[in-house]
Amino acid sequence: MPIKDSLIAATALANDLVVVTRNRSDFAKTGVRIVDRFAT
Secondary structure, rough: OOOOHHHHHHHHHHHOOOOEEEOHHHHHHOOOEEEEOOOO
């Protein structure tokens, strides 16, 4: 996982936030809640 993505995931987990991204695969294993507004 790229360092940028890991920092985003850690911040989201520590602060009970949702990650809004089109790149679901990078965050799928982290346990964060993900919203992909473009998913069908």
